[in-house]
Amino acid sequence: MSLNIIVLAKQVPDTRNVGKDAMKADGTINRAALPAIFNPEDLNALEQALRLKDANPGSTITVLTMGLPKAAEVIREAIYRGADTGIVLTDRALGGADTLATSYSLAQAVKKIGKYDIILGGRQAIDGDTAQVGPQIAEKLGIPQVTYAEEIVSLKDGKVTVKRRLEHGIETVVSPLPCVVTVNGSAPDCRPRNAKRLMKYKYAVSPSEKAAMPEDKQAFVDARPYLQLNEWGAAFVDADPEQIGFPGSPTKVKTVENVVFTAKEALQLWGADDAGIEHLIQDLIANHTIG
DSSP states (O other), X not given: OOOEEEXXXXXXXXXXXXXXXXXXTTSSBOGGGSOEEEOHHHHXXXXXXXXXXHHSTTOEEEEEEESSGGGHHHHHHHHHHTOOEEEEEOOGGGTTOOHHHHHHHHHHHHHHHOOOSXXXXXXXXXTTOOOOHHHHHHHHHTOOEEEEEEEEEEEETTEEEEEEEETTEEEEEEEESSEEEEEOTTSOOOOOOOHHHHHHHTTOBOHHHHXXXXXXXXXXXXXXXXXXXXXXXXXXXXXXXXXXXXXXOOOOOOOOOOOOOOOSOOOOOXXXXXXXXHHHHHHHHHTTSOO
């Protein structure tokens, strides 16, 4: 059985390695100071999609991302690993979106794609940590959702069986298709790039990227349709202007406080002999710092 699979992916600033310039004075992330990467849990979701494709010959994976035109890099990265095509949803009108506006915009894009059997995405993005977009998309599409997925166990007869990683154990659930599945970081890591696919698709570009290329390279891309990535705007997906970007974002940041941890007490360890270390460990256990 061939499947139409959509993978939701996001290009995010690498907040795992922040320096002194990572934050602006107003408390927002200085995206220009941080490298842009493929959201880690979206890579976990991509691996689950690739496994479904391997098990169901003839299946196609479409990667959908929303952001600046440079977010096409996420699509290329996914194609190198086995995805078939991708769409960059980009528009000035989409800027400043919170999770509500983001999920609406992505849901409109999914409707434009049309036929799909399953939508996979990471549990959350590392630049927000809300875990809201996936479930909100499912709600807007009117389809079931499965969260905290660790493995797609099986997909057959119009149903998908999913293993979920919860706080106190594992749960296996069955959902009818189509549905949205958000994948945990505890799921298997995504496979590496395929060398042959990298060589074939390394010049794949979105229309915005192609427009900035010299004429000879534009002609090169024009002669090879498989190198042409899709780029959609808000109007193309029939998005309501009042539900996207700032107008569609009820979440407002009032204040931002920097939290600084300071030590109330200090314990000085004289020497590094066994007795001193043993005493330190006992104090840490007694204070419930460890153990």
